[in-house]
Amino acid sequence: MAKKKKSVELSDQNITFNIEKISYRVIRFLPTLMTVDVMVVENGVKAGMQSLPFAHIPRETKKIIKAN
Template sequence: MAKQKKSIELENISFSQGRDSYTLLRFFPIKMSVDVMVYEDGVKAGVKNIPFAHLPKEIKKIIKPN
């Protein structure tokens, strides 16, 4: 059986919701979560870990977890 990666680094994927914009950093297939860098009004607010299910449908199509 092949060893599964613990995380997958993501580049150049970003989206906006309201006044906040998010840049995806890495995807954790085992936990089905994503680390994102949050920008509030253009100011870096920090890194958050959010569930994959909370991403917009267009972003989910790009990542394709399976």
């Protein structure tokens, strides 16, 4: 039986999206947890990292992530 990947690194693809004037840059996708680790950028300043549920990100971004 094939092993599932624990995480998919996406930091080299420079995937970004905005939610309510806050910009997010995708770092990695964790398929087992269905979460996305993102770098938060507010007003051009890095505000740290967060883990967002995959269901809460925009549809266009989901298509890019799931294609990998």
